[in-house]
Amino acid sequence: MADRWRPVWADIDLDAVEHNASVLCAVAGPAALCAVVKADGYGHGALPVARAALAGGASWLAVALVEEGVALREAGIETPILLLSEPPVEAMSEAVARRLVPTLYTRSGVRALGTVVGADGSPPVGVHLKVDTGMHRVGADPADVVPLARMIADDPALRLGAAWTHLAVADGAGPTDREFTALQLERFESALDRLDGAGLRPPITHVANSAGTIGVAAARRDLVRCGIALYGVAPTPALAEELAAATGGQRLEPVLSLRTRVTFVRDLDAGERLSYGRRRPLAERSTVATAPIGYADGVPRRLFDEGGEVLIGGVRRPLAGVVTMDQIVVDCGPVGGAPVEVGDEVVLLGRQGSEEITADEWAELLGTISYEVLCDIGPRVPRLVRGAGAGRADRPS
Numbered sequence: 499m500a501d502r503w504r505p506v507w508a509d510i511d512l513d514a515v516e517h518n519a520s521v522l523c524a525v526a527g528p529a530a531l532c533a534v535v536k537a538d539g540y541g542h543g544a545l546p547v548a549r550a551a552l553a554g555g556a557s558w559l560a561v562a563l564v565e566e567g568v569a570l571r572e573a574g575i576e577t578p579i580l581l582l583s584e585p586p587v588e589a590m591s592e593a594v595a596r597r598l599v600p601t602l603y604t605r606s607g608v609r610a611l612g613t614v615v616g617a618d619g620s621p622p623v624g625v626h627l628k629v630d631t632g633m634h635r636v637g638a639d640p641a642d643v644v645p646l647a648r649m650i651a652d653d654p655a656l657r658l659g660a661a662w663t664h665l666a667v668a669d670g671a672g673p674t675d676r677e678f679t680a681l682q683l684e685r686f687e688s689a690l691d692r693l694d695g696a697g698l699r700p701p702i703t704h705v706a707n708s709a710g711t712i713g714v715a716a717a718r719r720d721l722v723r724c725g726i727a728l729y730g731v732a733p734t735p736a737l738a739e740e741l742a743a744a745t746g747g748q749r750l751e752p753v754l755s756l757r758t759r760v761t762f763v764r765d766l767d768a769g770e771r772l773s774y775g776r777r778r779p780l781a782e783r784s785t786v787a788t789a790p791i792g793y794a795d796g797v798p799r800r801l802f803d804e805g806g807e808v809l810i811g812g813v814r815r816p817l818a819g820v821v822t823m824d825q826i827v828v829d830c831g832p833v834g835g836a837p838v839e840v841g842d843e844v845v846l847l848g849r850q851g852s853e854e855i856t857a858d859e860w861a862e863l864l865g866t867i868s869y870e871v872l873c874d875i876g877p878r879v880p881r882l883v884r885g886a887g888a889g890r891a892d893r894p895s
C-alpha cells in the first residue's frame with residue numbers, strides 16, 4: 499500500500515475462488531472444470547484467479563483473446579488454455595507458439611492454422627470445433643460441422659480435439675428457455691451423430707457455462723466452462739439453491755469486495771442538496787461523508803438515482819447525491835446518530851459486519867447483470883489479493 503495514497507481497493511479472496519472451484523468440480527464431476535478467466539478474470543485479476551482455480555481443482559483455463567492467453571503463459575501457467583473464439587488469422591502462429599488451444603469454426607480458420615503449424619514433425623495441434631446450435635454469435639452452422647471436421651482430420655498438422663457449443667438461455671427458468679436449451683442440446687447431439695457417422699467423433703465435447711453446469715445435468719459432458727460462479731456469483735438465485743441442494747448445502751462465496759474510506763465529513767442543514775444537479779434535499783440536519791471513488795472506477799453514475807447504498811460502520815447508508823467521476827457523497831443520517839469519521843471504511847460491494855451488498859444487488863438496481871458490474875470496476879482500483887493462494891502469485895505453477 500506504500501505506493502499509493504488514495505484509500506480505494508478491491509479485495510480479492512483467493513480462498514473463495516478455490517472454494518468455488520471445488521464446489522463446481524463436485525457438482526460437475528466427472529466432467530473437468532475449465533475456469534474462464536477472460537477480461538482479466540471478470541475484473542478480478544486473471545493470473546491469481548487462474549492459480550487459485552487450479553488449486554481448487556480446475557484443469558483447464560479459458561480466455562477470449564490470444565493476448566490474454568499469452569499473458570498467462572508468460573506468467574508461467576502451463577495448463578491447457580482454451581481460446582473461446584477463433585483467433586484472427588494474424589494471431590494463429592502466436593497461438594500455436596504459446597500452445598493455446600484454438601477454437602475454430604471457419605474454413606479460412608482451419609486453413610490458416612494448418613499453415614502456421616510447423617512442418618517440423620511437431621505433434622498435430624488439437625482443435626476445438628465450435629458448433630452454433632442457436633446462440634448465433636460465433637460457431638459453425640451444424641450443416642458445416644462434418645466438412646470442417648474432415649478438413650481438420652485431413653490436415654496432418656491438425657487433429658480434432660473437441661466439439662463444443664454454447665447455451666444462450668441456460669440461466670432461464672421459464673418453459674421457453676428450458677425448451678430452447680433442450681433444442682440446443684438436441685442439435686449438438688445430432689451434429690455429434692453425424693461426426694460419428696463420418697468416423698470423426700472428437701475425444702471430448704463441452705457445452706455448459708456456469709448456469710448449464712449447475713442447472714442442466716445433460717450439459718455437463720466432459721468439461722464445463724465456468725466463469726461467473728467461480729467468482730462467487732450464482733447465475734440466478736434459483737441456481738444458488740439448486741447448487742446448495744446438489745452439494746449438501748454448499749454455497750458460492752463472493753470473491754471481490756470494493757472498499758474505500760471516508761476522507762471528509764460534515765454536518766449539513768435540512769434542505770441542503772449535494773453533488774451535481776443538487777438532486778435531493780436532506781430531510782433533516784444530517785452528517786454527510788465523502789469517499790474518493792467514482793464512476794471512473796466503475797461505480798455507475800446512475801447508482802444514486804436507483805437508490806444505491808454503501809456500508810459504513812456495518813450500517814446501510816444511501817448515497818446523498820449523484821456519483822461523480824472521483825467521489826461519492828453518503829448520507830450518514832441525522833446529526834447525533836452513530837459517529838462517522840474520516841478514515842472509516844466504506845464498503846460499496848462486499849460484507850461489513852452483518853450487512854452485505856452484492857454485485858447482484860447493483861445489477862438489479864441498474865437493470866444489468868453481475869458480470870457487467872464486476873467487469874466495469876476499472877484499472878484505477880488496485881486489486882489486493884488475499885487468502886492462502888496469495889503467495890502463489892509469484893511462483894510458477
Ligand SMILES: *Cc1c(COP(=O)(O)O)cnc(C)c1O
Nearest residue numbers: 534582664707708723724725726
Ligand atoms: C464467458 C463464457 C463462458 C463462461 O460463462 P459464465 O456464464 O460466466 O459461466 C463459457 N463459455 C463461453 C463460450 C463464454 O464466452
